[in-house]
Amino acid sequence: MTDDAYRDSIRKIAHAVRSSLPPDIGRLFAEHSGIRRGDFIPLTPSRDGVVRAVDGSNATVMEGGTISVVAVRAGFSSFAGEKRLPGGLTPIVLLQAGPRDAERGFSDLYRECFGVTPRSPLRVDDVSRAAAAMRDTLEYFVALACSRNQAGGELLLLDGALRVSEESHDHVLVTIIRECQSRGILVAAVAKRTAATWGERYPLLPAVQALARDYGVAPPWWIRIGEEILDRTRYPQWEHGELFVCSASPGRPVPLKVELPRGTDDRTAHRTFSLLAGCSDDARVEGYPYPLMDAHRSVVITDDLLERVRSDLISVCAEEGLSARDIGELFGDYHDTFGRY
DSSP: OOHHHHHHHHHHHHHHHHHHSOTTHHHHHHHHHOOOGGGSEEOOOOOOSEEEEEEEEEEEEEEOSSOEEEEEEEEEEEEETTEEEEEEEOOOEEEEOSTTTHHHHHHHHHHHHHSSOOSSOOOOSOHHHHHHHHHHHHHHHHHHHHHTTOOTTOEEEEESOSBOSSGGGHHHHHHHHHHHHHHTOEEEEEESOOOOEETTTEEHHHHHHHHHHHHTOOSSEEEEOOGGGSSOOSSGGGBOEEEEEEEOOSSSOOEEEEEEETTOOHHHHHHHHHHHHHTOOOGGGTTSOHHHHHHHHHHOOOHHHHHHHHHHHHHHHHHTTOOHHHHHHHHOOHHHHHTTO
16 A cells, blocks of 8 residues: 555544535535524523533553453532532442453442343443443432432433433433423533434534524524434434424533423523533533533542552452453453553
8 A cells, every 4th residue: 555545534534524524514504594683583691500420431441352351430410509529439340341241240230330230131242332331320319319319490411412322221311301390400411522414424413503603693502403414313212302403602612412301392402501601601612511520520439540440459359369460361462462562
């Protein structure tokens, strides 16, 4: 393969990126969607209420051909305006996530969190997907606890979508949503990025942002996005949210994908987005809700923390009679050697 092949591949990808973001994407989206200027609802940010945000983290501790170990944890942050309230963290939990052990590890964690056996087993051959399912289990556990302890009129923020990737989580998410609705708690799932497209290739968020600029709509604003506008949805049987786009800060008009529970009326949506905008003016991540940023910073398993967990695991393995050579043979990887050169 020559340098020409490298240059050609760069040119091909650049052309694909350009094609997905045409200069007139706002006009094209208006024609496709039928959205008019009045569909963008202006916002007045509100700090009148407590906002809780839930997030989780996972990391691979050690990985071998027959056994893989992951660490997971979740937690929440709480704010009343700019005042940080007490939050919470689960302990770091170590689980086996290899092809033979993921189902057992997932089931054990699920039973510990929810007191029942998962409705369907976790059948995956990919360590990263198994780890994500285990992290999601802890996130839903924390979110369920929050939904049962917040007061009416407060806002519960989830990271991602009101959609599950594993069937066993579906009734848990439904329970969280119903608990919030029965108690008058607002709930929203927020994402900085989305795979949602329209016109069979165009990304949603840049199109909505461009259309808002074309109409001269200044942030903050929110808009409801009809499902018929989009190309397709993922796991439709496990979808429990309606899609919105929100630009939450006048200082940095970055659009967010937000999902609210199905059937949310405009008045409830407006109250939700007012609270969301009220906690999205942190200069470090302007336009993104800082309770979610704080939750992420609280739960993230950093490299230093992961190294400590790995060291603790190796120490206990030694207590079990395993030598350093045994551990190296089980978890050793030539990539570790490659990295030294």
